[in-house]
Amino acid sequence: MNKIVTRPSEIDKNMRVLYAGNHYISLPEIDINDASIKSLNFVSLSNKGLVELxxxxxxxxxxxxxxxxxxEIVKSEIEEIFSYIPSIKLYLSDGSRVLIKIYADLKEKGFVYEFESSEEMEVYLIVHPDKLSFLRFNSHEIDFKKEFKIDKWLKNPALNVYSYNVAFSLAFGAEKEFDYSDEGEGVILKLKLNGKNCFYIAVNSDMDGASTTLIHLKRKGFERIYEEVYRWLEKKYIKYSQDExxxxxxxxxxxxxxFFAVGKDMESDSYVALTSRSPRYYVSGAFWERDSFLWSFPAIKLIDREFHNLIAREMILRHSKNAGDHAHYIDGTVLYPGFELDEAASYFILLKEMDVDLDDLELIKALEMVYRRIEEEYDPKTGLYKTFLLPSDDPSEYPFVTIDNVILWRGLINLKDLYVKLNWYKKAEEVEKKIRLTVICQYLKIGK
Structure with missing residues (x-):
């Protein structure tokens, strides 16, 4: 085997950013100095990753x-309300101040750019849709066409974006005193400000969907949208008084x-799990079983147990057909081949955290498919299981890796317990034999 090791490039410049979004849309790079937003992205299952504008x-x-x-902006101060909502206070050259908050509606395809000024002024929001990219590991820039049009519903400006395999629209509006100008390659949104006002920005599959979503956001109003987000975060926030x-x-x-390790597909409303929705991560927009099942999902369970059960079940069904392969596209197909035992075993670690419906045969069949794949790596002479890649994702020098077999041992206990609950005692006994033959026995022998 050629031991080819892949290493990401070192980060030579790491500027702090803020972020916002919901499961539909992500705003992963908000500048702390001027409250500008570098990019917007959403999930596209048909394109096997994220679409970024x-x-x-x-x-x-x-x-x-x-x-x-x-x-001119003289200085800025930042706060993250409940450790999530970006709040940026800008001090301007005439002595005035502007407080900016950016937050997405909890459920809809849109977000709010809220401004609160100490004095009367105007805000221009310059829209620069310069690049369209697919995010799958790297950022893959693609050719696209754009057009600004006026929608018939609210007479609001909208941006249509077209490419060979993706089309979507953004619609723009405001709470009050709104105007705009078309600058050809971009558009300038204008807002009169004396106290609070905001821009609404909606995203959808076409201009009708974006503009009707904009109508809904305006009907709700930014204060209600903010209150819903604020109360949700307040309810989910975990207090730890020993260490602030x-x-x-x-x-x-x-x-x-x-919000950034889970997304909702714009085209189908299907949920996906993924490495990250931020382009700052070197393998964003992909899927690792271990990363989601062992690291991400337990934190999701802390927030919403019911949603955890839903996303866990859906991801097992989607990805079990390629269990153990190093990296998947978000639709479950293989992105980066190479069997990793810890990735495959993570399905059974996740099983312990789920409220499994014992009548859910589709889920149980998917788990059995994973077990059959793992059994292909079983070595009867040692009672251990082989792996091609290490948990570090690099080729393994030896076929048997202790930590992988320990993770699998714990996972098999969970699988056996499921079989007992199902009254599948014969299968439970078969798994129990493998448990006794694997890590505990073999490594205790080595210890002796």
């Missing part, structure tokens, strides 16, 4: 004016995981 510098860039004169810093870190990761 971005600008050369920023997709959405706010600028501030008073009596026609541009105001650890509490913030825990919840920051908890909510980022919930």
């Amino acid at each position: 971005s600008g050369e510098e920023a997709l959405f860039e706010p600028r501030f004016y008073k009596k026609g004169e541009g105001l 810093y650890l509490e913030r870190l825990l919840n920051k990761n908890l909510f980022f995981n919930y």
Whole structure:
């Protein structure tokens, strides 16, 4: 075997960003200095990854004016409300201040760009749809066409984006005192500000869907949308009074995981699990069984047990046909071949965390398919299971790896327990024999 090791490039520049989004749309790179948004992405199962619309510098860039004169940003202060909602206070060159919050509706395909000023001014939001890309491991830029049109429903501006395998639209509006100008390659959204006001930005499969979603957002109003997000985060927030810093870190990761390691397909409303929805991760937009089942899903369960059961079941059904292969596309097909025992065993570790319906034969058949694949790696001479790749994703120097067999041993206990609950005692006994023959016995012998 040629021991080819793949290594990601080192990050030479790591600028802090904020982020926002829901399961439909992600805003993974919000600039902390000017509250601009670099990109927007959504899940596309038909394209096996994420679709990203971005600008050369920023997709959405706010600028501030008073009596026609541009105001410079002097400094910024940032806060993450409940460790998730980005709040950026900008101090401007004339002494005025603007507080900006960016948040997505919990359920709809849209988000709010909220502004609150200390004085009367105008906000221009420059829209730069410069690049369209697929995110699958890397960012793959593709050719596309764009057109700005005026929708018939609200007479609002909309952006249509077309490419060879994807089409979608964005619709733009505001709470009040809204205007816009078409600049050919981009559009400028304009807002009068004296206190609170906001832009609404909706995304959907076409202009009708985007504009009707915009209508719904406007009917709800930004204050109600914010209240719903705020109360949801408040309810899910985990307190840890012994260590304030650890509490913030825990919840920051908890909510980022919930919204950026899971997505909802724009085309079918099917849920997917994935490595990350941020292009800053070097293998974003793909799927690892271990990463989701062992690391991500337990945190999802802390937030929503019912949703955890749903996403766990769906991902087992989707990915079990290629159990153990190093990396999958989000639709379950193989992206990066190479059997990893810990990846395959993770299905049975996940099983312990689920509320399994014993009448769910589709799920049980999928788990048995995983077990059959693992059994192909069984070595009767040693009672151990082989792996081609290590948990580090690199080729293994030896066929048997201790940590992989320990993970599998624990997983087989969970599978055996399921068979007992099903009254499948013969299968439970077969798995029990494998449990006794594998890690505990073999490694205790070695210890002796």
